[in-house]
Amino acid sequence: MAFISSGYNPKKPMENRITDIGPRKYDEFYPPVIAKNKGKWLYHEILEPGILVHVGESGDKVYTIRVGGCRFMSVTHLREINEIADKYCDGYLRFTTRNNIEFMTDKEENVKPMKEDLLSRKFAGGSYKFPIGGTGAGVTNIVHTQGWIHCHTPATDASGTVKATMDVLFDQFTDMKLPAKLRVSMACCLNMCGAVHCSDIAILGYHRKPPMIDHEYIDKMCEIPLAIAACPTAAIKPTKIEIEGKELKTVSVKEEKCMFCGNCYTMCPSMPLADDVGDGIVLMAGGKISNRRDAPKFSKVVVAFIPNEQPRWPTMTATIKRMIEAYSKDANKYERLGQWAERIGWERFFEKCELEFTHHLIDDFRDPAYYTWRQTTNFKF
Amino acid sequence: MAKHETPLIDQLESGPWPSFVSDLKQEAESRAKNEKNIEYQIPQDCCDDLLGVLELSYKHGRTHWKHGGIVGVFGYGGGVIGRYCDQPEMFPGVAHFHTMRVSQPAGKYYTTKYIEDICDLWERRGSGLTNMHGATGDIIFLGTTTPQLEEVFWELGHNLNQDLGGSGSNLRTPSDCLGESRCEFACFDTQAICHDLTNEYQDELHRPAFPYKFKFKFDGCPNCCVAAIARSDLAFIGTWRDDIRIDQEAVKAYIGGEIPPNAGAHAGRDWGPFDIQKEVIDLCPTKCMRYEDGKLEINTPECTRCMHCINVMPRALRVGNDKGASLMVGAKAPILDGAQMATLLVPFIKVEPPYTEIKETVIEPIWDWWMEEGKNRERLGELIKREGMQKLLEVTGFKADPRMIQEPRSNPYVFWKADEVPGGFERDINEFRKFHQR
Numbered sequence: 015m016a017f018i019s020s021g022y023n024p025k026k027p028m029e030n031r032i033t034d035i036g037p038r039k040y041d042e043f044y045p046p047v048i049a050k051n052k053g054k055w056l057y058h059e060i061l062e063p064g065i066l067v068h069v070g071e072s073g074d075k076v077y078t079i080r081v082g083g084c085r086f087m088s089v090t091h092l093r094e095i096n097e098i099a100d101k102y103c104d105g106y107l108r109f110t111t112r113n114n115i116e117f118m119t120d121k122e123e124n125v126k127p128m129k130e131d132l133l134s135r136k137f138a139g140g141s142y143k144f145p146i147g148g149t150g151a152g153v154t155n156i157v158h159t160q161g162w163i164h165c166h167t168p169a170t171d172a173s174g175t176v177k178a179t180m181d182v183l184f185d186q187f188t189d190m191k192l193p194a195k196l197r198v199s200m201a202c203c204l205n206m207c208g209a210v211h212c213s214d215i216a217i218l219g220y221h222r223k224p225p226m227i228d229h230e231y232i233d234k235m236c237e238i239p240l241a242i243a244a245c246p247t248a249a250i251k252p253t254k255i256e257i258e259g260k261e262l263k264t265v266s267v268k269e270e271k272c273m274f275c276g277n278c279y280t281m282c283p284s285m286p287l288a289d290d291v292g293d294g295i296v297l298m299a300g301g302k303i304s305n306r307r308d309a310p311k312f313s314k315v316v317v318a319f320i321p322n323e324q325p326r327w328p329t330m331t332a333t334i335k336r337m338i339e340a341y342s343k344d345a346n347k348y349e350r351l352g353q354w355a356e357r358i359g360w361e362r363f364f365e366k367c368e369l370e371f372t373h374h375l376i377d378d379f380r381d382p383a384y385y386t387w388r389q390t391t392n393f394k395f
Numbered sequence: 396m397a398k399h400e401t402p403l404i405d406q407l408e409s410g411p412w413p414s415f416v417s418d419l420k421q422e423a424e425s426r427a428k429n430e431k432n433i434e435y436q437i438p439q440d441c442c443d444d445l446l447g448v449l450e451l452s453y454k455h456g457r458t459h460w461k462h463g464g465i466v467g468v469f470g471y472g473g474g475v476i477g478r479y480c481d482q483p484e485m486f487p488g489v490a491h492f493h494t495m496r497v498s499q500p501a502g503k504y505y506t507t508k509y510i511e512d513i514c515d516l517w518e519r520r521g522s523g524l525t526n527m528h529g530a531t532g533d534i535i536f537l538g539t540t541t542p543q544l545e546e547v548f549w550e551l552g553h554n555l556n557q558d559l560g561g562s563g564s565n566l567r568t569p570s571d572c573l574g575e576s577r578c579e580f581a582c583f584d585t586q587a588i589c590h591d592l593t594n595e596y597q598d599e600l601h602r603p604a605f606p607y608k609f610k611f612k613f614d615g616c617p618n619c620c621v622a623a624i625a626r627s628d629l630a631f632i633g634t635w636r637d638d639i640r641i642d643q644e645a646v647k648a649y650i651g652g653e654i655p656p657n658a659g660a661h662a663g664r665d666w667g668p669f670d671i672q673k674e675v676i677d678l679c680p681t682k683c684m685r686y687e688d689g690k691l692e693i694n695t696p697e698c699t700r701c702m703h704c705i706n707v708m709p710r711a712l713r714v715g716n717d718k719g720a721s722l723m724v725g726a727k728a729p730i731l732d733g734a735q736m737a738t739l740l741v742p743f744i745k746v747e748p749p750y751t752e753i754k755e756t757v758i759e760p761i762w763d764w765w766m767e768e769g770k771n772r773e774r775l776g777e778l779i780k781r782e783g784m785q786k787l788l789e790v791t792g793f794k795a796d797p798r799m800i801q802e803p804r805s806n807p808y809v810f811w812k813a814d815e816v817p818g819g820f821e822r823d824i825n826e827f828r829k830f831h832q833r
C-alpha cells in the first residue's frame with residue numbers, strides 16, 4: 015500500500031488550501047424537465063405504490079420511481095444506482111429526506127422496464143436491492159442513526175433494528191392500505207439524532223444502569239464541571255477518593271437520581287454505562303411533524319423496555335406490528351396514529367394495542383410532568 | 396474467504412428489505428479482488444474488519460468504539476468525526492475509522508458523474524462505505540484514517556469543487572425539502588435560500604463560535620417534508636396570505652369520482668367513494684369550508700393553512716399567490732431540558748433573494764443574543780426557556796402578537812419593567828407610613 019499524494023503538501027499545510035466553498039449548487043444536477051418546470055408544477059398523482067407523476071403548467075410530465083435505500087451503502091451499490099440512472103434517467107437521480115432513492119424520467123415508456131429491472135436486482139443473500147414503494151398511506155423508510163457501526167454512546171444497534179423492522183413491515187412499504195402515512199424512526203440513544211421524538215412509531219435505545227466511574231482517569235480525561243452540568247437530574251457531584259494512598263479528584267453519582275441518559279458519558283469518557291443485559295429498546299408512538307389538521311406532536315413512551323434480542327429483535331418487531339395492526343383496523347381515513355390515540359383516549363390505545371401500562375410511562379421530569387396527568391373525571395373504563 | 400466468522404449478522408441477510416450486511420460483504424469482496432488495481436490508501440480489509448467488529452458487538456450487546464476522537468483538517472474546527480475501535484489488535488482495519496461529513500447539494504439531486512467521482516475518491520482513500528445521507532443532510536463518508544483526511548479534503552476542494560459539512564458547536568449543514576423543483580405546494584424556493592445561507596455563513600459553519608450546535612432547515616409548506624419544525628433551531632416553513640385557489644370544475648371531478656382523493660395515496664384499501672363533506676369539509680380544523688349548490692367556498696380569514704384540503708384535492712385546490720414563510724425557533728432533541736418543537740416567531744415574511752431582511756432582522760440578532768447569553772452547551776430553545784420568549788422579542792425587535800402563543804398564561808406571575816409602571820420602583824417607606832401606621 016503505497017502512499018499516493020493528492021497534491022497536498024504537509025510541510026506547507028496552508029498553501030493552496032481551498033476553504034469555505036460550500037456545497038455544489040443544486041441546479042447543476044437538475045434533470046432538464048425539472049429545470050424547465052421548476053416552480054410551475056400544477057399537480058401530482060401516485061400512479062401505484064412507489065411511482066409518482068408530476069404535471070407542469072407546460073403539460074410536461076416527470077415520472078418518479080421511489081425505491082428503498084438502506085442509507086448505509088457501499089460505493090459498489092452507489093455505482094449500481096448510477097448504472098440504473100444512466101440507463102433510464104439520462105444520468106440523474108436524487109435522495110429523499112428519508113434516505114430513499116428517486117429515479118426520475120420524463121419518458122413514460124421507460125417506467126415499466128425500469129420497474130421490472132429494479133425489482134429483478136437482488137443481493138446474494140436474497141434481499142431486494144431496490145424495492146419500490148414508500149409513497150402514500152403506508153410505511154416508508156426508517157430514519158435512523160449510527161448504532162454499533164460507528165457511535166460510542168448507543169444502547170442498541172441502528173442498522174440491525176431497522177432491517178429487522180422493515181422486513182416485518184415490508185408489505186406496508188410496497189402498499190398504501192393504512193389510514194394515513196406512518197413514519198417509523200430509530201435512534202440508538204436518547205440524543206435522538208434524527209426524528210424519534212416526532213414520529214408515529216419510534217424505536218429508541220435505552221440504558222438501565224448508572225455509569226461506572228473510572229476514578230483513576232477521570233480527572234485526566236474529563237473536565238469535571240462539564241460532566242456535572244451534563245446531568246438533567248443533578249445526580250452528579252464532585253468528590254475526592256483515595257486510591258493506593260493517593261487522593262484523586264473524581265465524581266459520585268447518586269444512583270437513585272440517575273435515569274441512565276448517558277449524557278455524562280457524552281461529556282466524559284470516564285463514565286461509560288453500556289451493558290449487555292441492562293440496555294435495550296423503548297418504544298414511542300403518536301408523534302407527527304406535519305401541520306395537517308392539527309399541530310405537530312411529540313411521540314410518547316408506550317413501552318418502557320424491550321430487551322436487545324440481536325440479530326432480529328423479535329419482541330420489538332412483533333410489538334410494532336401489533337400497534338400498526340390495531341391502528342390500521344380502528345382509525346379513520348386520514349387519521350395519523352397520534353390523532354387516533356388522542357381521539358379514542360390513551361387508555362383505549364393501550365387496550366387495543368395490548369400493551370402493558372407500567373409506572374415507567376407516567377412522566378416525572380420536573381414541573382411539566384403535572385400537565386401529563388389527568389385533571390378531569392372524563393375517562394373510559 | 397471472509398476474514399471473520401459472522402454467524403449473528405449473517406442472519407440479517409435474509410428477508411426482503413435491502414440488507415446492509417450483504418452490501419458490506421459485497422464491498423469487502425470487491426476490495427479483496429481489487430479488479431481495478433487501486434492503490435488503497437487505508438487497509439484493504441477494512442470492510443472485513445467492520446463486519447468483524449459489528450459481529451462482536453452483536454455478541455456482547457455493546458458498542459466497540461472508543462469514546463470520541465478529535466481529528467480534522469487545518470483551517471476548520473469541524474467536519475470530521477473521529478472514531479477508534481476499542482479492539483484494534485483484533486480489527487486493525489478499523490483501528491482508525493473516522494467519518495467525514497460532505498456538504499450535499501440542496502434537495503439532494505445528483506448526476507451519476509458526480510456520484511462516480513465521489514465513489515472513486517472514497518474507494519481509494521476511505522473504506523468505500525457511506526451513509527446517503529446523515530439526518531442533518533450531509534453525505535457521510537464512513538471510515539478512513541487520520542493521514543487521509545487532508546488528502547480527501549484536498550481532492551474534494553481542488554477536483555470536485557466541494558466542501559465539508561459541519562459538526563461541533565457551530566452552524567451545521569442546512570437542508571431542505573425538494574420544494575419548487577418537484578412539488579406544487581412549495582411557497583418559496585427552498586433550495587435557493589438553503590444554498591444562499593449555507594454560503595453566506597460558511598465561517599460560522601466551519602469554525603465553531605457558538606455555545607452549541609445550530610441548525611437551519613427549509614420546508615416549502617406546512618407538510619414539513621424535511622421536518623424543520625422538529626429538527627432545526629431556525630425553521631423556515633412556507634405559507635401564503637391570500638385565498639386558496641379553487642378550480643370548481645376539478646372539485647366536481649373529485650366528487651364525480653374521476654380523480655382519486657389525495658392523489659391516490661389510499662389506493663391500497665377500499666374506503667368507499669369520495670365524500671367531500673366527510674373527507675374534507677368536516678375534517679377542516681377551523682370549519683371554514685362549505686360546499687353548496689355545486690360550489691366549494693373557503694372563508695379565507697378563518698383558514699389556518701393546515702394543508703388538509705389541498706392534500707386531499709391537489710388538482711382542485713392550490714396554495715395562494717401571496718407566498719412567503721413562517722419562521723419558527725428552538726426545536727431540539729431531549730438533552731438536556733426536554734425535547735422542543737419550534738415556536739412561532741415571525742408569522743409571515745417574504746423569502747426573496749438576497750434575503751437581507753431575514754439575515755438582518757432574524758438570524759443575526761438571534762445569534763448575537765445567543766452567542767452572548769447562551770451557556771456552554773445550551774441550545775437556543777433552552778435559552779428561550781431560561782430567559783423567556785419576551786427576551787427573544789426584545790433582542791429581535793418583534794412586537795408581541797397573539798399568533799406567537801397557543802394560549803395566554805394562566806398564572807399571574809407577571810413581570811413589569813420599572814419604566815412601564817407610573818413612578819417606577821423607587822419608593823420611600825417613610826412616605827407610606829405617613830398614611831399607614833405601624
Ligand code: HEM
Nearest residue numbers: 236237240280281282283462463464465476477562563608
Ligand atoms: C471534557 C471532554 C469532552 C467534551 C467537553 C466533549 C464535548 C462533546 C460534545 C459537546 C459533543 C456533542 C457534539 C454535538 O453536539 O454534535 C461530543 C461528541 C463528540 N465527542 Fe466529545 N467531549 C469530550 C470528550 C471527548 C474526547 C476525549 C473526545 C476524543 C478523544 C471526544 C470527541 C467527540 C466526538 C468526535 C464527538 C462527535 C461530534 C459530533 O457529533 O459533531 N470527546 N463531545
Ligand code: HEM
Nearest residue numbers: 165205206207208280496528529530531532533626728730
Ligand atoms: C457522540 C457522538 C455523536 C455521534 C457519532 C453523532 C452522529 C450524528 C450524525 C452522523 C448525524 C447526522 C449528521 C449529518 O447529517 O450531518 C447526527 C445528527 C444529529 N445529532 Fe448527533 N451525534 C453525536 C452526538 C450527539 C449529541 C450529543 C446530540 C444531542 C444532545 C445529538 C443530536 C443529534 C440530532 C438531534 C441530530 C439530527 C438533527 C437533524 O435531524 O437534522 N448528537 N448525529
Ligand code: HEM
Nearest residue numbers: 110111112113114148154304306577578579618620622706
Ligand atoms: C407534491 C407533493 C409532495 C411531495 C413532492 C413530497 C415530497 C416528499 C419527499 C420526497 C419526502 C421524503 C419521502 C421518503 O423518503 O419517504 C417527503 C417526506 C414527507 N412528506 Fe412529503 N411530499 C408531498 C406531499 C406531502 C403531503 C401531502 C404531506 C402530508 C400530508 C407530506 C408530508 C411529509 C412528511 C411528514 C414527510 C416526512 C418527513 C420526515 O419525517 O422526515 N408530504 N415528502
Ligand code: SF4
Nearest residue numbers: 160165168202203207
Ligand atoms: S442516537 Fe446516540 S448513539 Fe445513536 S448515533 Fe446519535 S449520539 Fe450516537
Ligand code: SF4
Nearest residue numbers: 245272273275276278
Ligand atoms: S446517566 Fe444521565 S442521569 Fe445518570 S448521572 Fe449521567 S447524566 Fe445524570
Ligand code: SF4
Nearest residue numbers: 572578581615616620
Ligand atoms: S414540505 Fe411542502 S413544499 Fe416541501 S416537498 Fe413537502 S409538500 Fe412539497
Ligand code: SF4
Nearest residue numbers: 679698699701702704
Ligand atoms: S387549509 Fe386547512 S384550515 Fe384551511 S380550508 Fe383547508 S382544511 Fe381548512
